[in-house]
Amino acid sequence: MFKMTHHACVxxxxxxxxxxxxxxxxxxxxxPFWCFPGGHVExxxxLVEAVKRELKEETHLDVDVGQIVFVQEFVKEHLIELFFECFIVDGEARLGSDPDNPGxxxxxxxxxxxxxxLLELPVYPKALSQILFEDHRNFPKIGFQALYEKEEIQKDK
Known part of the structure; x- marks a missing residue:
């Protein structure tokens, strides 16, 4: 049995x-602080479903989800946060809500x-803000794929 070691945010x-x-x-x-819209994976x-849901909840935008562009780990909280490049499909951005935090x-x-x-405001993570400031058109992308089954290792014949 696998033991859960981290929670995921997107x-x-x-x-x-x-x-x-x-x-x-x-x-x-x-x-108060600024960050990129998103939240916990339910x-x-x-992960892709979570990004789409979170963007819809917080910004009213429908998005296509691209590659991972940044990853950060909160060691004490056992939380890993994945940042995905997103492309607007439909909607006009307007402030939504964060149903995970009542009150x-x-x-x-x-x-x-x-x-x-991004560098003038308290936008987190600072490292991603710096990357976007340096070149927001060509920021690095980390390959991503979602597998529903493990890929089989091909045996040599």
Missing amino acids: RGVVIDKGKVLVVEHSHSNRP ENET MPILTRMKWVEPEE
Whole structure:
């Protein structure tokens, strides 16, 4: 039996007309900050399904999900966060909600920012903001595929 060691979060990096979409979070226990829209992967949900659902909830956008562009691990929280390049399919971006966090509005603002603004605002993760600032058209991509069954190892004949 496998033991669960990490929880997964997904985030969408949406770039349209040279601007990057970010949402502001306000929590009672820390100052407001900006990040890329997304959240936790739900039980029985694929990573791609989670990205699409989270973007719809938080921004009202329907997206196609591309490659992974960044990965970060929160060691103490046993959380891995995967950032996917996303392409708008339908909808107009407007602030949604974060149903995972009941109570006061957690998402307080949403905006399209120029890549250089990512460095001026408290946008996290800072490392991804720096990458997007340096070249938002050609940022590195990590190959991704979803397998529903393990690939069989071919035996030499």
